[in-house]
Amino acid sequence: MISKKAVKKIGLYITVVVMAVYCLWPFYFLLNASLQPTKMAYQSPPVIYPKAFTLSNYINVFRSIPLSRYLLNSVVVSSFGTLLALFAGSLCAFAISKLIKRNKGEVMLDLLIIVGFFPMVVALFPLYKLMRSLNLLNNYLGLILPYAAFNLPLTVWVMTTHFDSLPSELYDAAIVDGASVFKIFNKIMLPLSAPALATVGILNFISCWNEFMLALTFMTNKYMYTVTVGLSLISGRFTFQFPWGEIIAGTLIVTVPLVIVVLIAQEKIISGLTAGALKG
Numbered sequence: 001m002i003s004k005k006a007v008k009k010i011g012l013y014i015t016v017v018v019m020a021v022y023c024l025w026p027f028y029f030l031l032n033a034s035l036q037p038t039k040m041a042y043q044s045p046p047v048i049y050p051k052a053f054t055l056s057n058y059i060n061v062f063r064s065i066p067l068s069r070y071l072l073n074s075v076v077v078s079s080f081g082t083l084l085a086l087f088a089g090s091l092c093a094f095a096i097s098k099l100i101k102r103n104k105g106e107v108m109l110d111l112l113i114i115v116g117f118f119p120m121v122v123a124l125f126p127l128y129k130l131m132r133s134l135n136l137l138n139n140y141l142g143l144i145l146p147y148a149a150f151n152l153p154l155t156v157w158v159m160t161t162h163f164d165s166l167p168s169e170l171y172d173a174a175i176v177d178g179a180s181v182f183k184i185f186n187k188i189m190l191p192l193s194a195p196a197l198a199t200v201g202i203l204n205f206i207s208c209w210n211e212f213m214l215a216l217t218f219m220t221n222k223y224m225y226t227v228t229v230g231l232s233l234i235s236g237r238f239t240f241q242f243p244w245g246e247i248i249a250g251t252l253i254v255t256v257p258l259v260i261v262v263l264i265a266q267e268k269i270i271s272g273l274t275a276g277a278l279k280g
Contacts, residue, residue, distance in 0.1 A: 027259075030248050034058065038245035057245035061234065061253070064246055069223055070230035071254065076140055077215075077226065078208035081147030085204050086197060088148065089155025094185050096156070097163035098171050109160055116153025120213060131218055138221040146214055151204040162196035163189060202265055206258055227254045 029048075033040075034057050036050045061067055092112075096105040127146055136142035166189065174184045190197070215226040225233070231250045234243060 030252060034245060034249040034252055036245070038243050057243075057249035058253070060243070061246045061250040064234050064243070065230050065250075066223065067227070067230060067250060067253070070225050070227045073140075073219075073224060074209055074226040074228075074254070077143040077147060078205050080140070081144045081151065081208045082201055082204040084144060084148035085151040085155050086201055089152050089200070090159050090190065090193070090197070091185070092152070093156045093159030093163055094189055097160050098168075098189075099181070105160075109156065112153050112156055116150075120150060120211075124213065124217060127214070128217055137218055138224050142218045143211075143214060143226075146218075147204075147208045147211065151207060154203060155200050158196055158200045159193065162193055166192055198265065202261060206262070209254075209258060 029046075032048065032050055035054065036047065036052050037054060038057070040047050040052065096109055100108070123146075131137055131142045131146075136145075170188055170192075171184060174188055179187070210228060211226075212228040212232075215229045216232075219225055219229065222233075227250075231247065231254070234247050234250065
């Protein structure tokens with residue numbers, strides 16, 4: 001006779017397995033499609049296991065487009081955009097949390113979050129005119145600066161929540177000892193904020209890496225494209241021919257590293273986003 005507790009545990013395991021299969025099935029389907037000739041992608045019903053194993057799609061995607069160059073471009077703009085957002089966002093969050101009166105700080109934070117709700121397309125045209133007037137089109141800075149700006153609301157919100165959770169006695173003691181505000185921020189607050197910085201840094205990097213619209217608009221030189229724009233340019237040798245195998249292979253090449261990073265750092269991401277949520 002199976003106990004009720006065992007039945008609940010079995011039901012839980014079955015539910016977890018079903019959800020895992022449901023979530024992982026799209027990745028398996030893409031991996032399967034990338035490991036077989038493109039013509040297999042047009043079969044109906046679709047082939048659920050590779051009948052003709054091949055790595056030609058992964059080889060051809062580097063021949064179709066300069067993917068290595070696009071990867072380098074994405075790494076540069078995503079890394080520096082993330083670092084700039086972390087630096088500016090941390091300074092702003094520290095000021096809101098420790099230097100400004102509580103009511104004014106909350107109003108500033110609310111306004112910044114409201115600005116973050118506006119879609120990127122709203123600012124596309126004025127940003128394009130600004131970057132053109134500054135001669136930043138086809139320039140890494142033309143993407144780094146907007147990426148940092150659009151990631152500021154999330155960065156400031158997470159870091160403000162984290163700074164609020166740190167004991168105020170640390171800041172007061174450092175002031176009594178004669179430390180400057182920047183020294184307190186640099187030597188005390190930032191080292192204690194490593195988990196939150198890692199969390200928001202990963203989220204910002206993913207956001208920059210996946211961005212498409214600004215990269216397509218501001219980068220007209222094909223050697224300055226990011227991976228999201230570059231992959232959209234893969235085409236067949238004939239009109240209306242879509243090399244799905246190469247497109248899927250390229251997508252997996254640029255996506256799998258992000259998935260691995262998120263899986264490894266998922267606990268830090270959750271802890272960083274919820275830090276200080278129960279304070280007070």
